[in-house]
Structures are given as C-alpha cells and as structure tokens.
Amino acid sequence: MAIQKGHGIASIEYPTGMNQNGDPSQAWIKVKPDGRIDVFSGTTDIGNGSKTIQSQIVADTIGVPYDWITFDNSNTDSSPVCTGTFASRATFVAGKAVLKAAQRVRERILEVAGQEMEISPDDLDLDDGDVFAKDAPTRRMSVGDVAAAATWTYGELITGTGAHLNPYVPIVDSSTGEVDSPPHAAISYAACAADVEVNDETGEVRVLRLIQAYDVGRAINPALLEGQIEGGAMMGLGLGVLEDSYPYYPSVDNRAGDFGSYYAPSSADLPEMVNVIIENPSVDGPYGAKGIGEMANNAQPAAIATAVHDAVGVWVTELPITPERVLAALDAKSGGSGPRREGKHVAYDEEISINAVGTGLAWRAD
Amino acid sequence: MKITLNGADAQVDSPPLTPLLHVLREELGVLSAKAGCENGGCGACTVLIDGSPRRACLTAAIAADGSEVTTVEGLGTPEALSPVQKAFVHFCAAQCGFCTPGMVIAATAYLDKGGSGSREEITEALAGHVCRCTGYLKIVDAVAAAREGDFDMSVAAESPHTQVRA
Numbered sequence: 001m002a003i004q005k006g007h008g009i010a011s012i013e014y015p016t017g018m019n020q021n022g023d024p025s026q027a028w029i030k031v032k033p034d035g036r037i038d039v040f041s042g043t044t045d046i047g048n049g050s051k052t053i054q055s056q057i058v059a060d061t062i063g064v065p066y067d068w069i070t071f072d073n074s075n076t077d078s079s080p081v082c083t084g085t086f087a088s089r090a091t092f093v094a095g096k097a098v099l100k101a102a103q104r105v106r107e108r109i110l111e112v113a114g115q116e117m118e119i120s121p122d123d124l125d126l127d128d129g130d131v132f133a134k135d136a137p138t139r140r141m142s143v144g145d146v147a148a149a150a151t152w153t154y155g156e157l158i159t160g161t162g163a164h165l166n167p168y169v170p171i172v173d174s175s176t177g178e179v180d181s182p183p184h185a186a187i188s189y190a191a192c193a194a195d196v197e198v199n200d201e202t203g204e205v206r207v208l209r210l211i212q213a214y215d216v217g218r219a220i221n222p223a224l225l226e227g228q229i230e231g232g233a234m235m236g237l238g239l240g241v242l243e244d245s246y247p248y249y250p251s252v253d254n255r256a257g258d259f260g261s262y263y264a265p266s267s268a269d270l271p272e273m274v275n276v277i278i279e280n281p282s283v284d285g286p287y288g289a290k291g292i293g294e295m296a297n298n299a300q301p302a303a304i305a306t307a308v309h310d311a312v313g314v315w316v317t318e319l320p321i322t323p324e325r326v327l328a329a330l331d332a333k334s335g336g337s338g339p340r341r342e343g344k345h346v347a348y349d350e351e352i353s354i355n356a357v358g359t360g361l362a363w364r365a366d
Numbered sequence: 367m368k369i370t371l372n373g374a375d376a377q378v379d380s381p382p383l384t385p386l387l388h389v390l391r392e393e394l395g396v397l398s399a400k401a402g403c404e405n406g407g408c409g410a411c412t413v414l415i416d417g418s419p420r421r422a423c424l425t426a427a428i429a430a431d432g433s434e435v436t437t438v439e440g441l442g443t444p445e446a447l448s449p450v451q452k453a454f455v456h457f458c459a460a461q462c463g464f465c466t467p468g469m470v471i472a473a474t475a476y477l478d479k480g481g482s483g484s485r486e487e488i489t490e491a492l493a494g495h496v497c498r499c500t501g502y503l504k505i506v507d508a509v510a511a512a513r514e515g516d517f518d519m520s521v522a523a524e525s526p527h528t529q530v531r532a
Contacts, residue, residue, distance in 0.1 A: 258405055267502040270503065273503055
C-alpha cells in the first residue's frame, strides 16, 4: 500500500442568466416620508445574499446609507415579478432591475430637492443621505427633508420602477436555417487546481488543497462572494469524491436513505483553500458584476479527476470518484492483477452490485 | 415536567416521549433549534442540556426533565452577543442560516470545555453538523477567533484565504 499524491487543474466558463428572453426581473422602490427606502423585489434569498447585494446596489445608486434600506420580498402577491434565484442571475439580472429603479428614485429626489432649494436638479448631487449643490456644497438638505416635502408639501410619493429583460433574438436564422446563438449577457470564468492523496490499496481519495480563481466582474460584497466560492468548493468536492446514493454494499437495501448515511461533506473533509478573486468588470452588469452562483461547484470534480490520474495513472470517468471506482480502474489497468486485501481480489464490480439485490453478493472474489 | 429554558422556568405539558425539539418549537415557541433531518444526522437541532451539546430531535422530553436547556437565544442578545455569536457575525460565517444555531451551540460547548482552537480540533468538533452553503471555512475561522476573543465589530473580517486581483 502506498499513498500517492497528485495535482490536477480544470477550468470553466459559465453564462449569467438565461440566454434569450423569458427571464425578467422587476423592482419597485418607494421613499418613506422620513427618507428611508423600501425596496420591493421578487428575488428570493436562498442564502446567496441577494437581499444584501440588492440593498447595497440601491443604497449606492441613490446615495443613501445602507441601513436606510428595507428589502421586502415577503409576498408573491405584492412583489414585482422575478423569475427566480437560478442561472446565477440574482446579482446580474435582478440587480439591474433594482439599479434602474434606484436611478429613477435618485432623479426624482433631485427634482423635488431642486424645487425646494430653487436650484436646477442638474446642479445638484446626492451622497450619504444629503442633497447638495455641486458648486456650493454647504447648500444642502437631507433626503429625509426632501421626502417630507414631497409628502406634506407637494402631495407626492417619490417612487421608481425598474425591470430587466434580455432581448429575444432567434437562435435559428429562418432565412438560412443556421443556428446563430446570440452571446449571453455576461460570461464568468474560473479555474480550480486540486491537490489529492490516493490510497492505492483502499482506493480512497482525500482532497488536500483547492486553489481557485474566479473572474467575477466586480465583487459587490466580498465576504458573501467568498462564502459562495468556498461553499461551492465543498459542494464540488462532494460531487467529486463523496456524494452518491451508490454504492449499495453489500446490497441495494443498504443504499443511503437519510442524512446519516449520505456522504455530504462535513467539516472533517475541509481541505486547505486559496481563493483568487479577479475583478474584470462586465460591460453591462450592475457595477460591473457577473454571476458565479452555479459555476462555483463545477470545476472541482474535473480538477480532482485529473489529480487522481496524476496520482495513480488511471482515469475515473464517472462521478463521484469513490474508492470502488478507483480500485476498478486500477484493476482494469493492471489486467486483473490489481489491488488485493487479505489475499482477496478487491476490485469492485458495479454490475454485480446492481444485480445483487437481495443476494448480498457484491464482491467478486477469486 | 419542568425545564429551565435559557435561565427561566418552563412548564412542559407535552407527552413525555415527545422529542425535545418539538417541545421547544411547538409548545414553547423557541424556533432557533431547526428540524433538519430529525434523525440525528444533520446537527441543526443541537441544544445544550446541562452544558453538553445534545440532538434535541433524539432527546425525549422526559430525559430533559429538571435540566437546564440552552438555545442560541440563551447565549446572548442582539445587543450583547456571546463571543461565538460575535465571531460568526464578524467572519460572515452564515449564509442561509439554517445550520447556524446548531453550529453556534456546538462551538460554544467545544470552547467551554477548553478546546485548544486548533483547526484539527474544531473541524472534528463540528463534523456532526452539515452545512451546504458556507463550505465550513469561515465557520472554522470564526470558532478559532472566538477563542481568542476580541475583534473590531465595525468591519467584516478579512479572509486569510483570499487574494483579490484587479
């Protein structure tokens, strides 16, 4: 028996949002009489941090402190339409909807402030909750006073809507019949390098280190981004070496039926991680951002597979790379004289296992 | 049955074999302990019983009779967070938050029992708690830092695992 070390690398490109249309996001923003901001958006925060990200975009775009924002996505009936949290779109597509709504709110705040201050809105700026004259910054009024004037003096609600929908372009050119798929709104890129140890007797693969680089466009919230990268890495590690309801040894009756027997990665599987974040702004994302939600667990299994090949010289072409699959590949490579334990041939045969329901015969002993 | 829940007396009227998790969530209205797998596999329901971390889903109410039960509500308040709670906020060690109460309870018990704060010990202490969002890294960093104590809560922690390149 020996522990073999190997290194591997894999890369990925991934589109943000859905190609073609049919994927709208809408947002509505209103300003309370005291200047605080209510954002209504249909995006469900499933732990990806979209409430935080969209609130940051609104606060920065209008020019008010982050803690003035209330983000409400509590109700399907009253929320504007958002097709959902999928396709890595919550920052890029839904973020653009709130960005456009916030731009309109900012414009209207400046117009009302212009009336109050008797200055052209073009000569006003808005930052950190205060409207001020660009060339005389001491002339200023707070957004709270602007909103109060709108409410009590002008009988107006300062509000703005925004929506984003990628345009429809036919995939097939009807005159030529050629497939002409238009470019996606933004493409994210990433690469992952894996260091592994493979036990060539038991077939066990241990991931020691993952080094990952992500081109994210712009890291709107670096801490949440890291969480997405690190969480994606552990999901990718699970897909790579652990997660399957297979193998069913010694028979299919013993397959994983609950969390206790399903091999989700735990903290004990945590490898060393190095994250590299590359900010290469996209031309049309909110503040240059792209989406990386879904791609974050794609490169690791391939990187681990190449690392296993580097370690023991076999390609395991099915995921997850379980001990049985490593042993079967080693056995095939050696022409049947492969790994043995206590004198017995331990190569594992998936066909036998699948067909062994009720017989308990999963191991090919010779 | 009577328990001391987060320092206050609580009367329990559920049948004696009701899982403590259901007593907490449905009879006593404490919702921080989460019903994940409800068979001891995920760790999301973990509470302290007389200072030790226990799966509330596998503990019959009668087994907790007369005990001190502590959930995350009993560790700190929003104004005065416990060291572990502070560290989880500072290190952004939660995403969807479902596993977080169990993680915080397990980390608190580990540190209360004099854990050394080494990475190997922390990953072992938390190994019975499944998290599918964070990748565990920020959680482990948070627990290690909680043992050291003080940090500046006005800013988020900078991850030692990340480099940003323009």
